[in-house]
Amino acid sequence: MKIAETRISKKNTTAVPSAVRKALNLKAGDVIEWHVEGEKIVVKKKLR
Numbered sequence: 001m002k003i004a005e006t007r008i009s010k011k012n013t014t015a016v017p018s019a020v021r022k023a024l025n026l027k028a029g030d031v032i033e034w035h036v037e038g039e040k041i042v043v044k045k046k047l048r
Contacts, residue, residue, distance in 0.1 A: 016043075 004017035016026060024045045026032070031046040 003019045003023065006014045006017060008014050016032070020026070020043070024032075026045060033044045033046050035042040035044065
């Protein structure tokens with residue numbers, strides 16, 4: 001289910017959209033993990 005999209009900047013950075021932050025209850029300082037699954041990128045909140 002798509003809830004947002006972002007663009008990668010010339011410096012290869014992107015922002016975490018508000019809808020994603022809210023869905024994962026992300027706060028400043030939280031760590032997220034990036035996973036590649038075939039043609040998909042999966043972003044998960046790292047559990048402590």
